[in-house]
Amino acid sequence: MSDEFHMTVSIPTDDEGYILLQCEHCGTFFKVTPFDIEDGGVLHIFCPSCGLTSENYVTEDVIELAMRMIKNKVNDMIYDAFKDLERHNKRNSIIKFKAGKRPKHETEDPIRSGIEALEIANFSCCRRSAKIKPLLKMTGAYCPFCGVKNYEIE
Numbered sequence: 001m002s003d004e005f006h007m008t009v010s011i012p013t014d015d016e017g018y019i020l021l022q023c024e025h026c027g028t029f030f031k032v033t034p035f036d037i038e039d040g041g042v043l044h045i046f047c048p049s050c051g052l053t054s055e056n057y058v059t060e061d062v063i064e065l066a067m068r069m070i071k072n073k074v075n076d077m078i079y080d081a082f083k084d085l086e087r088h089n090k091r092n093s094i095i096k097f098k099a100g101k102r103p104k105h106e107t108e109d110p111i112r113s114g115i116e117a118l119e120i121a122n123f124s125c126c127r128r129s130a131k132i133k134p135l136l137k138m139t140g141a142y143c144p145f146c147g148v149k150n151y152e153i154e
Contacts, residue, residue, distance in 0.1 A: 005073060009066050012111060018131050020115055021057035023047035029059075029115050031131035032144055042145050048121075048132045051142035051149065061111050068106045075103040123150055 013019050018031035028049035036042055044053040082099040089097045118131035126145040140151035 005077075007066070007069050007073065009062055009069065010111070011062060014116070014131075016120070016131075020059055021045070022059045023050060023052070024054040024056055025052045026050040028133070029118070030133075030144065031115075031118055032128075036128055036130075036145065044147070046142050046144050046147040048130065048136055048141035048144055051147055053147070065108060065111055068108050072105045072108065075105075079103060125150060 011019050013034065014031065017033050019034055019037075020029060020031050022029050026047060026049050028047055030048050032045065037045065045057060046053055079099060079102050082097075086097050086099045089095060117134070119134050119137055120129050121132045121137050121141065122129045123143040123145065125143050125148050128143075128145050130144045132141050140149060142149055
């Protein structure tokens with residue numbers, strides 16, 4: 001049995017191809033494209049509201065789904081180990097061991113793109129776009145790709 005396992009959590013895009021992110025400092029939601037996140041020219045993602053960078057922009061929905069998936073996988077691994085122990089102890093053993101029923105899995109509902117009240121803002125400094133709150137678009141926002149405060153957002 002391997003000590004490692006890999007899981008993938010799929011984060012969906014909205015109709016325009018943006019994924020939802022959340023700043024761990026101020027809690028602001030915003031959206032950028034997966035292409036922009038994976039681009040080697042973008043060193044950090046800045047929050048359009050507070051202008052800070054974060055180690056993690058994953059939303060609570062993604063974390064909750066990942067935790068459910070991990071819990072289900074770990075419960076399966078523990079049950080399989082107990083089942084193996086049950087099989088090995090059946091043969092001429094003084095100690096009897098019964099694994100019992102397989103644990104019930106928690107539901108792993110797919111993530112929805114959510115929060116549609118964001119508007120596309122074009123940042124001329126980086127020639128990229130992001131979806132931000134309409135209020136930030138009016139008052140000025142930090143560019144998610146370079147961190148420059150931009151007051152004239154298209």
